[in-house]
Amino acid sequence: MDSSLIEFNNVYKSYSISRLKYKRFAEDIGQIFQRVLTRKKRTIQKEKFVALKNVNFKVKQGESLGIIGKNGAGKTTILKLISRVTYPDSGEIKADGKIGAFIELGAGLHPELSGRENIYLYGSILGMRKKEIDEKFDDIVKFSELRKFLDTPIKRYSSGMYARLGFSVVAFMDPDILVIDEVLAVGDKSFQERCLSKMNKFVKGNKTIIFVSHNLEAVKSICDRGILLDHGKIIKDGRVSEVINTYLANYS
Template identity: 50%
Template sequence: MREPVITVKNISKSYNISHEMKANTGTVTFRDAIINTLKKPKELLTGHLMKKEKFWALKGIDFEINKGEVVGIIGKNGSGKSTLLKIMSRITEPTTGEIVMNGRVASLLEVGTGFHPELTGRENVYFNGSILGMKKKEIDAKFDEIVAFSEVEKFLDTPVKFYSSGMYVRLAFAVAAHLDPDILIVDEVLAVGDAAFQKKCLGKMKQSAAEGRTVLFVSHSMSSVSKLCKKAIFLKNGKVVKHGPVEKVIDAYSREDLDIGPTRKFIKPRGSEIFLQDASIVDLKNKKNNILNFGDGFNIEINVKSSRQIDNIRVGIGMMHEDIAIRTVWSEPSSINAGLYKFNFKFDDLLLATGNYYFNIGLDHHRENIQYFDNALNIEITEGIKNKTNANVLADYSSNSGIIKNQPGYTLEKA
């Protein structure tokens, strides 16, 4: 029986959050006013009181991971994934419980952690190596390999505060993956960067696992998790819903997503100047609705918010059915000013077979990903009301096998 490399025992994490409420404006005696002012002078002067509440980001988490395993951690935004990784990376302490980590740990969490912004790329490589307990000679031996993998050699002597998010992640991943950690922890930051580099990173993580290292990988991309991982953990509301073979865990997560609804709100990435705010399925009556009849067209409206003028922005949608990609659409590169913008994608030319369909949504800048969400929205296509028109439409296309029922037009002529 293999001894676990990571043991998580009854981990919980709570935060105190404050809610603003109006101060009491009813009848207050002079004595009450004096006492309240002495107790909370700032709140009374501003006319607001703060109500505190305990929020549990994680509650009673238990699991073990063995040497050489690659484990995906999945769940919606706010499920506790990043909090768990921060505790495992010793960035924050748990409220209760303990984690035993056997070996050297390297973490790649949100953009902005791990590197000192005033140091150059070169200096940060050595800085991170020293944090991992490596000697300069050991880092020297890996340095050229790190630089080649990151593809930022031209900017190696530039302070990383001037790096784009894509450049930053390239170097950060190269450092974390090449400095021989026993345990590699990677949060969903790989969504920042181009597809070729993401593929390169997935390959490196597979190689690390083959060499006996343990990898924990958080991602919203179920295709990446299924390709890379043999096991997965599904978190919801700070608790483990399922832990086991990756196919079964992803299936449990996908079934949860049947209740997404017609609108999805997104969490703004920390420090981002442009981000996806929300997305909605809108029917042809201009109502938010994700349960549609066979033959009905629909639109997907995506709101993007920017704090300044930015050019070469694109929004993309990938339509999926049971892990099959049906259609991928990108907007034309656009230049937008500060404010809120709506991207409207029309899906009025498809006759889809009855069933459930999912939409992955992404935002990129100069073709580098800023945000990406698997299963961001879903629709259900039903047979609809059994009337003559509907029955005729269904009958006309029932003989066509496959997901898309309408067929492309064609002509026949002598060549």
């Protein structure tokens, strides 16, 4: 019996990109005057950016998977697909269980609301009931170390404070699958250490973690398995130390 919580089967994902069509400078000058006289609109080219190309992998319950690669490799797209923020053009995705995702800084948070109000807002977006948030509220606040700023609109928060609030809510929703993208890129060292400690507790509790980070030491400390992506393709899938060595040898 297949015990995989997550499966990607021939997953292909692309995005449309709109660009202004540029020609040689002399031609552009002529077209500017033509548009002024005729009110002719500029030509917009639509291009397709392929984020993932026929990606296949499985993640079992209790596995901790680190996904690494250069910017634009497709790492965050995989997290968004797992979290159902977006959907593939083709292929099949399975993600069973309660998913806690912290992918984009500030996503799910409202800048005009206070930290207190955003805990309830973000918790409800993640599928928590009010009673559950009430029960975990003090733990969330304690972990975030934002009690002093709890009734301040978060538009006045720093990026590090955003990260502390968002991660704290996700960490205490007790998900089956924890999906984290670059949470260690912001925040002070103390917060980063608390995040790593919390994620390690998830691993020991037989939870599944999908972790994207450019911090290779953090990936190595959390994850037992790694995937290296390049231009939407899986280059290597295996022991995290071996995957990191391949990345350092070929992409650093």
